[in-house]
Amino acid sequence: MDLTVNLKTLAFECGLDEHEKEQLHLRARSAGLTVCGCAHGVFACKLLHSLKGEIQRHIAKGNSLASEEGSGLTVGILGMGHIGKQLALMLLERTGIKPSHIQISTRRPETSVEFAQKGIECYFDNRRLAAWADVLFLCCLPSHIPKICADLASHLPKHCLVYSYISAIPVKRLAQLLGHNFILKPQYQFVASDCEDLWLTQSNLPTMALNDPMLIEASCPLAMSGGFSLGVEWVCAVLYALLNICTSANLASTEALLLINNLFPLKGPHTEEFIAQSFVNSSCTLSLASAEPFPWINLADTQAKDTPLSLFVSRRKCIQDSISTVYKSLLESSQK
Template sequence: MSDLTANLKSFQFEHGLSQDEKQLLNLRSRVWGLTVSACAHATFFCKVISAFRQNIQTGDGSLAPKVSKLFSSSSAPDLKVGILGCGYIGKQVAKAIMELTDLTAANINVSTRRPETLVELQSAGVECFYNNSGLATWADILFLCCLPCHLPKVCSDIRDHLPKSCIVYSVATAVPLLRLKKLLCHRAIIKPEYHFTESKKSSVWATFGKVTSVLQMPAVIDATCPYLPQGGICLNSKWYEAILYCALNVCSSLQLNCSRSLETLNDLFLIKQLKAEEQDGKQPLFTCESFVNKYFTSLLSKNLFFPQFDLVAVQTKDTPLSRFLAENFLIQDQLIQAYRVTFGQISV
């Protein structure tokens, strides 16, 4: 049966607004765009880290979506994702990770003050409780989805329980990165920074609905894509740099030397056509000098490990990777393609 009220103006969101309030309607689209972008980038990050771990451990890691989540027990991802705070944005992040990556509910734990309200997530198999310090100890990736006003208390709860290898990903956009580092006494923190620009394609955010459904639309994927600001919401390019440095940290923590770490990075992020061009001398790949200065490169041998990079410093200072990416637009293009591949938009 069709919905008889679907097109009635009196049932529309805008109907009861005054003229002054209608001038603020663009804020609704911006909030929606930020929500979708935050979920897309959190999903991509989980996919990257999971793919690296699987590639190292089993050799079958890939950024491309799997056709099915019916893994054998030997190949199921072992990445542990913690979500601290599960209001609206926390729920959307959890659903996006479950539906758009190879991770399942078994990979996700949630700590929130009212776990009894998360019936939908619990029914899906997500373990929900209120134990911030326990979640921090358990997680490989810890998403901070709490309100900014709660962050000092949350950081106090988890600061002494964070393993050095745990990657903290902050969705609390109002709290500066350097303050987060001070509150947590932790270096492995990633925080996306967004800003708004004028764009003819900002109308893409006029499409409301389920976040996971919207993130299957090519126009939305492009609107959230780093290096491709098409929807009026721009992500700081330092975020992608932090992802790449973080991937190298994962390699080092899993005892992968410099040579194999770079090989894994190039295999996952650069398509075969680009690697073939590199063999003809047309296009460089990621090398040691892409990430560390020439002096440090001279001290590294292929069998040594990369240092554990300070991800806060990566996002707040100029790095060798900043200069490398600025000079190599084809590499930037491949990073765009890798992002699209993660959401199934193109074939590898």
């Protein structure tokens, strides 16, 4: 409970001069970026976590020696600043991923006692974290990136999805520094809005924001409000990441499409499913045998240009609605 509510002399704005008050909108933007950034990272992890479970069960059906339980998605967080801490809490509260499947690398692991007590292993070894994780979140300062990339280059497994929160470094530049193209980076844009202050309703407790249906609605990637927008490129990059996970598991293209479509159930008379042509161009589709995996997709490239998938999604309202529905349902279902 906030004891300062309605006490004007203890309010954040008290004591600010007129020039400083003109910058108050930046506080709402900061809160909004934290909420949206963590929410979208959690959404991507929940999809990947679900897909990995489906892949394991699919493989187990054809192999009596395989376990249906699988190892589960492993998530690494590199950096324990504000965004790293909020992300770790949201992953614990919202994804169903076990604490033993989350690890943190930080220069000061002794400051992460609260996470260690929850069962998350904390240490300072970036290479170890990258080699272990299926998804690696970069939550460090831009000034630390040259050293971190030099440390990680040639040590990242091909299947490790790097999720970057570092706004100052474009995805293609990060791919060059890491020598790795399986990178996902949300690119937020500021837009005019009269409701930016809605993010301040949970400014002191960003991890509680996803308890508010209004904020979940406002953070929906294909229909964001509250002063932000996120292009279809990010959504398509998430879908391509799902496809690459299937490819790394050596699933046939038909099997991959079946599992991905199962993540986005469509209802109603005017519906479409993802097909091979949704992801790759016609020439690639013609040469792709049904029992053959999809080719590996360079995720850094897909976020910098139009792709068959971005054109497919942007032209089909039913697909956009399905993705939005899944986003809201996944974030509203708290799995502690």
